[in-house]
Amino acid sequence: MPDSDAAEPPDDEPTDPSVADRARHVLSENGTGMLQDLLFALVWVGLASALYNVAFSTAPQWVLYMFMLAGIPAYFGFFISLEMAKERSAR
Template sequence: MSDSDSAETPADEPTDPSVADRARDVLSENGTGMVQDLLFAFAWVGLASLLYDFGFPTAPRWVLYMFMLAGIPAYFGFFISLEMARERSRR
């Protein structure tokens, strides 16, 4: 048996996809959603930081953390209302 024979995998055995293949699949399926999530996160963190630094400069540090935590319901509220608006416009 030569080395080239042992390196080949039979056609009936599934091969594990590489990390690049898996990343490509995830991005092709969820690309726009991931970009929207990232943009929302940047906008929210930027807004919360600006509010904390300039709107409430004497506030304690936990106020910033509360602003950041408020991003969780804001995220879901924004995207749920966006989906509802899209459904209304389809009717």
């Protein structure tokens, strides 16, 4: 017996958006922030790896892990200070 109370989606909206549609939607809403996050991560990992390989080449492996973990507070510190600078310049 069909359920007559079930709402049918409009014809112009797909019932199940594809992965590409969902990715396009997420990128359109958060594209700039995601790009900034990706760039920060790439630069941080590159700098931490270079520092570990050049300056601390004889250090144990856990030093590299500590450099990588230091990226978490560095990320938040960088973007919080960036927001503060934007607010200060808008005044």
